[in-house]
Amino acid sequence: MIIDRTENLMKYQIMLPNLKAGLAALNALTDKKAGRYEFEGGFFMIQQGSTSPVDSGEYEAHRKYIDVQIILSGSEIVVWEDISRLTQSVPYSEEKEREMFKGPVAHTFRIEEGMSWVAFPQDAHKACKHLESQNDYLKVVMKLPVK
16 A cells, blocks of 8 residues: 655556556546546546445455555545455455455545555555545546556
8 A cells, every 4th residue: 555645656656557657648638527538558537426434335455456546636534454354245356356345444544635545456445435524525546457
């Protein structure tokens, strides 16, 4: 897991294949509207919504893609745990490119505008959450291939 300011993402490019192309495609957008956008070597989705309580939902993890999540506005709480410390609840689905896990909320962190976080295959996560009051967000979820 990486948590940092968005302007520092390129420092991690050696671990994030095609990050440069993804950020270039994102920066080329004149209007950041919700939807899916392709670029050479990956894709990203722009998502807008409201957070839900941290104890709702299950953890998810991915095998083929690294998640690079960039908060454009608003904020969210992200819940994290290593998959080895959780119980698988839904087996890996090739079609959905995810597996689901159950476990307690042990680690939370606040991500706000100008910040990013990166989840690797061992990083189970619950995104778009809140601790006390609901927040709105606009974010990018970039999918980069695992090497």
